[in-house]
Amino acid sequence: MGEELPGGLLFQDQDFSSELLRQLNGLRQNRILTDVSICAGAREVPCHRNVLASSSPYFRAMFCSNFRESSEAKVQLKGIESTALDQIVLYVYTGEAHVTAENVLPLIEAASMLQYPKLFEACSSYLQSQLTPSNCLGMIRLSEILSCETLRKKAREVALTRFPEVATSADLKELCALELRDYLGDDGLCGEEEKVFEALMVWVRHDVQARRRHMQDLLRLVRLPHVHPAFFQHFIAGDALLRASPACQLILEAAQRQMFSLQGTPSAPDCQPPWHVPPRSSYRDFLILLGGRKDSQQTTRDVLLYDRQTGQWQSLAKLPTRLYKATAVSLHRSIYVLGGMVVGTEKRVPSHDTYIFSLKLNQWRLGQPMLVARYSHRSTTHKNFIFSIGGIGEGQEVMGSMERYDSIRDVWESMASMPVGVLHPAVAVKDQRLYLFGGEDIMQNPVRLIQVYHISRNTWFKMETRMIKNVCAPAVVLGERIVIVGGYTRRILAYDPQSNKFVKCADMRDRRMHHGATVMGNKLYVTGGRRLTTDCNIEDLASFDCYDPETDTWTSQGQLPHKLFDHACLTLQCIPHASNFPRA
Template sequence: MLSSSIPIMVEAQSTHTDQIYIEDFQSEKCESLFKFRNENLFTDVFIYVEGVEFPCHKVILCASSQYFQAMFSCDLKESRHGKVFIENMSPWTMKRLLDFIYTAKIEISYENVIELFNAAVLFQLSKLVDKCISYVKQNVDLSNCVEIYLFASMHGLTDLHTHTYQFILENFRLLIDLTIDLYSKLTEPPCDNLFAQLNSRPMSNLTLEQARENFYSSFIRLDQKSFCNLLESDQLNVKREIYVYYSIMKWIEYQSQCNNQKEVSKLHEQLFKHLRLNSLSKEELEFILSNDKMLHQNEQLKQKVQLALGDFESSQENIRPSTLPKDYICSLAVDNFDLFDVSKSKWDRLVEWPPAQLKSEYEFEQMFDGYSVCTVNNVLYVIGGMVKKMDTTELKNSVYRFDPVKNEWSSLSSMRTKRAFHHTIHLSKSKEQNYILVMYGLTNDQEEDLEQGQFFKQSMTIEFYTIERDEWKEVNILNNSILSHHLFSLYHRTEVHHFDLTTLVSFQIEQSKLVVGLKNLIYILNDNCIHCFEFDELNVNSYLPYFRLPKNLSGFVLAKAVSFKTANILTQFDMESSGKKSLFSWYSDSEDKSPSMSSTSSNSLQSPTIHDYDEEGSCKRVIIRQEKEALMFILNPEQGLLYEFYPGKNKLLRLPNLILKHDKFASFVLKIKSQVIVTGGVGDEDGFFHIESYDRDTRQWSVLTKYPVSVNKIEQYKMINSFFRLKMSLV
């Protein structure tokens, strides 16, 4: 008889598990293994380096290194006897390597990195190999770049090889300086004047011992293929092409020690082909023709140089890019003159500031502040300002000129009035008639030094500087009621309220943000209206009608007027009825190549493009022509709004919003090719402003870089960096 089965309920147990990792346990295990090795506990193999014994554990070595894993997996004598002998390695390196295997910790320095790298390669410690390469890559400099480049080539380290090659390209000019220093110590100094001028560093910098050590980083140790690759690259960074010629001659001179004359002449011919003759000056070409003996032995090369010399004025092809001037965003502050290379996103400080003339006149624990800057035809003018000690302040009327081509400062005729925190604008009637107009600012009637913060008042005068005559004159504003009223209202405002110096400074900077110059016209933004005044040397005339901003737009500043914008206008003509129909127009950026052009006139840039066609039996003609329009910017920095303003048409065009809000006083607008640059961006990081860039092609903003906020150490107010654009050939 079958008994009935009674189901039994079994409570299911939980299948959930937790995977736990105890970090301290892992580190304690490493410490224990390290202790076992040092105390020779449980060891089963011994490594010998130059007679020094290192007890180890096979399992640890095999787990860390494929080299040891292969050794102990086979029936080799090292595996049977438990003894491993390592050659061509120091005991110090072996100890550091074993410490790394047991603890994953190691100290890498410039002195030991090559030894550690070679040992890591031998024992196939890939992680340590990568760390060594990364360390070397981060520490490439002029003193070791060639040595590291050759090392990377020897070991096939592609990434390190590319990195050092790029470093040599970018710093080739400085590498030549180093080589000149080396030759001045190891051999005779350069005897010819042209080569002697190339060196920008004192030849006494290096001792004989340092020269011998640094010789290994001279470019003359490069092999021919690598050297040729450098010379033919467009990225080779030299200020003048004569540096390339110098490097060729020094490289050949070094190679001549181990080559016969025929081979040296062949090297000269091969390398000379990489010299870009069109980048050399007339003086430099004549120097090469007169002094290069090997050139006279090669008639073909000689004729090539003679042809370049004969065609010197017209030949502009194949010029090395680094020898051409390029645009820099320049920042002038109290004690520094900084340059920002947009293409490399890099700041440099290569220009002397303050100039030597000013340093010799004052002791420079003092502060030079309140000056204005203006650029005219790629030349910088620094005008006026004040020199402050702890208890006195002296206003200045000095004028300094900086030539970026010659990289030198000079003094010009002084202003008629001493003033600070004033505003300057560039005006011109033609290419030969350029003026710098100075208005606003703080001034004082007394000649002696003033106690800080006392007796300053708003300037009521406007003066202008004629660049071609180096002469200052005062502008007659009495006949212009609008401009006179504008200046008097500013003067009255400061007189009534008796502002302190800090408030007066802020007021002057605020006013300077409302004035721009475009050709011979002055634009002033006042009460939401843009007033226009025409300037000549005898008078300032009002230019009507003025432009009123929309009522919903407020808090704006009139940003810097820029060069012209090209308008491409498409027009259709009906040739039978003589009817005319404007289809549409579009804009493209271009540099202003016609300084004499009136700011409000339209001028033809090129011959119109004409297309004739038939449309349903009607003969029609389409003409595309180009005209230039003046362009300036209207900026609301605190809201991040930017408008393009076309004064010839009284037309506003809004650009996309900026990424950041901008400081009202620190905002400058520049135009570099197709980019619009705005400074003074306020980010999350205290003590820094940011620079934004607008790309017209993508219609997008991006943050380019940041720069520190300058603070007046005496008055404790923010000081405004002056931003402007210069074309310079600096390496």
């Protein structure tokens, strides 16, 4: 209760101030020594001028200056509701206020006007706790009126992170063009680009006559390169309002050429949408591992997801069936698993089935089957197409055939066969060309060839090279080069299609094959596989490594959940939905 000081004792009564407030409130309630009544409408509350003046700059200026209110018995507070007045006076005399859904709006307005900043922030915190997609836009308007920055930031965060739900609210239709532009142009907006387009058109159709003049500018904010091509074809390209606008029609025509032409014909600069615009920051890259042989060398149905932000592995919905040496690619934010040999049946035969996985739904469905059953083949994508190449057929023959899946028309079609049928080549697409590096022949001898397919011409040519000797190795596009990752070797080769030259990169630690590789954030990630030891034994791996081309160095990312080889490894870009990702 006290503190020793030189020459005496400093006495401190911790309860005195709160007891004083309690006594003052008792005096107020009994109208003892009250000298002013503050009024809101017909409501009058007796108070003490000195208490009010001590509680806020607003009342200090009113009662301690030469304003007429300083001597009036009743003071009318305009713009204050009676329910808020009671809470304000209670707060002044007790330091407490009961903030509810019914009184928070008049109370925060009163706290702002009468200059009670802590009560103002308490009301703001309560409003922030009540934010939903249906009310956040209204809260932003309120925050701007009240100059409440904390509420504005929190409400805007809800508006951006839950935009698909916000887009269905009535408040979105009431935004002005500049406000909508601010949302659609925000890189942090969290929603598929299809939802962004739908929100734009809902807004326009709410008042077509007044808003159609804004369509061109707002349409440019829809990141068309990241719209699913089928959605573009069916819902954007044919939209009557857009087609009625010559300026919008130019944007759509340019988009169609870029999205659907194999040549990628450039459009006029004045109507070209920003084709190199990145996806919004809410999109994230996830590394996916599918199938393969694990631990005891049994073919697995496991599907694993790696989140770089958390460094965690998570299990997803399992493959519908066990498939030996199937291939997998990512296209339009989905995974396509193609062919493979069905494991677990009495008669092992190659499959021509296609399974499609949605990360958003964490579900598999059956797609259009390939024309030819195959396993140990290679697959890759370009624009709206999947190419499935070579492999082993139903007669156990090495095939040189290739077929192409058109994801817009949902059909497979035969294409020109490769010049030399090989197994396990490294495959990648760059600059309108599909490259097959190396592989092995039917006698398991390495093939020292680069086979190149011109996609728009449907023609092949081949080049012999002594640099190529890879088998069971993946290839990835890293920057402007195609990188061939190992293949019974530690060697990493970067091929430049423009100069037709190879550059050696830093070696891997092990002689590696049957591994997976993918690119995330301009870095190469290599998963699992098998290694050839110094005494020529083969060892299964659970290693997980990263190559940085800027520093030409390798770093370990830890371990996979289990040893794994002959698996699919790919990157899938989407907006995460945490509820779909159960922990491994």
